[in-house]
Every structure is written in C-alpha cells, then in structure tokens.
Amino acid sequence: MKSAETTFYFVRHGEVDNPDNIVYGRVDVPLSQYGFAQMLQAGKNLYERGIKPDVIYSSPLTRALQSAREIGNAFLDVAIVTDERFIEGYMPGLAHYKIDWLNAIGGDIYDRPKLSHLVIERPTSYVRRYHDAIRSILREHPGGVIFAIVHGHPMAFTKYHLLNPGFPLPKVSELKSSGIYPEKGQPWKAVVDANSKLLEHDIIVFDEVRRGTKRE
Numbered sequence: 001m002k003s004a005e006t007t008f009y010f011v012r013h014g015e016v017d018n019p020d021n022i023v024y025g026r027v028d029v030p031l032s033q034y035g036f037a038q039m040l041q042a043g044k045n046l047y048e049r050g051i052k053p054d055v056i057y058s059s060p061l062t063r064a065l066q067s068a069r070e071i072g073n074a075f076l077d078v079a080i081v082t083d084e085r086f087i088e089g090y091m092p093g094l095a096h097y098k099i100d101w102l103n104a105i106g107g108d109i110y111d112r113p114k115l116s117h118l119v120i121e122r123p124t125s126y127v128r129r130y131h132d133a134i135r136s137i138l139r140e141h142p143g144g145v146i147f148a149i150v151h152g153h154p155m156a157f158t159k160y161h162l163l164n165p166g167f168p169l170p171k172v173s174e175l176k177s178s179g180i181y182p183e184k185g186q187p188w189k190a191v192v193d194a195n196s197k198l199l200e201h202d203i204i205v206f207d208e209v210r211r212g213t214k215r216e
Contacts, residue, residue: 005191005192011042023099025094025095038185054141059088065149089121090120094118134196147187155188156182162201189202
C-alpha cells in the first residue's frame with residue numbers, strides 16, 4: 001500500500017517593523033506595513049494557483065501569526081493552529097547586536113568565539129523540533145495540504161536536512177549562497193511521505209509586492 005503523500009508549503013513570515021535594526025530572534029516584533037501587504041498577496045497568489053490548505057500552522061510569535069492571518073484571508077474557514085516547535089531560535093542577548101552586523105557575518109552566529117558567553121540555540125535543535133512538529137502534523141493530517149508559517153534560521157537548516165539527510169549541517173552563509181535560505185514571504189513546497197521523507201519540492205515564486213502598498 002502506498003504511503004500517504006502530504007504537501008507542506010513552508011512560508012517564512014513577512015518583513016517586520018524593526019526601527020532599531022536589532023537582531024530580533026524571539027523579540028516579538030510585528031510585521032511592517034509592507035509585510036502585511038506581502039503576506040496578503042502571498043495568500044491571494046496561492047489561492048489563484050488553486051492551492052488551498054487544510055490547516056495553517058504557525059509559530060506563536062506575532063510576526064508569524066500576523067502572516068498566517070493575512071495568508072488565511074484568501075481562504076474560507078481554514079483554522080490557524082499555533083505550534084511552539086515552529087518558533088524562532090532561542091538567542092537571548094543578540095538583541096544588543098544590529099542586523100547590519102549579522103549580515104556582515106553571513107548570519108554565522110553559532111561558532112563565533114566572541115559569542116561563546118551567550119546562550120544560542122543550536123542548528124541541530126532547530127532541525128529536531130521542526131521535524132518533531134512535521135511528524136506530528138503528518139499523523140494529524142495524512143495526505144493533506146499544510147501551510148506552515150516559520151522563521152529563517154530554523155527553516156533553512158530543516159530544509160537542508162530534508163534535502164540532504166545524513167549530511168552535516170552547513171553554515172548559514174552557505175545556506176544563503178546556495179539559495180536554500182528562505183526569503184520572507186516565499187513559499188517552499190515540500191511533498192513528504194508518512195515517514196517525512198522528501199519526495200518532491202519546489203520554490204513558489206511570486207512577483208514582489210511594491211513597497212508602500214497600503215494594507216487592504
């Protein structure tokens with residue numbers, strides 16, 4: 001008997017309102033005006049392609065929940081379920097650093113001696129808890145279509161692991177240079193079997209929402 005194939009659309013949350021340009025991690029920043037428009041359009045684009053979710057899962061952070069609700073506006077009667085396992089990485093103390101600094105080091109925060117005094121969740125932990133969430137969803141919705149609103153670093157490492165099971169996890173800068181690191185608001189389609197083995201995948205590309213677009 002063929003195992004049920006379940007289709008996930010993993011979507012990184014939209015752009016955020018971060019006037020102090022901090023490395024926000026689990027700091028609960030909201031979406032920016034552009035981020036609202038970005039995620040609303042993502043939902044419309046998915047709907048127009050005939051892609052409808054059975055359920056939308058989301059990280060509990062505000063920016064993810066706002067993204068889930070904006071995407072959900074394109075569909076009727078689709079439940080939004082929060083799952084703590086999809087939350088951003090635990091990295092207290094990095095809010096003292098700026099996004100420009102993070103970009104300058106390619107996002108590679110995990111093995112830097114100058115940060116050794118800080119508690120920073122490891123990439124292997126991201127993969128473990130994201131996979132745990134995926135397996136739970138597979139049991140709840142076998143053969144379904146699932147939207148999951150997630151965060152950059154955890155999803156990037158999880159995506160790499162799904163694509164390259166058994167291989168060591170690379171640096172964030174390598175994930176970005178290889179195109180694996182997810183863009184904000186861009187869905188990644190992943191079809192998996194009942195054992196969470198990746199069978200098919202694709203990046204769903206939309207036209208970019210013009211900045212300055214007002215929220216409807």
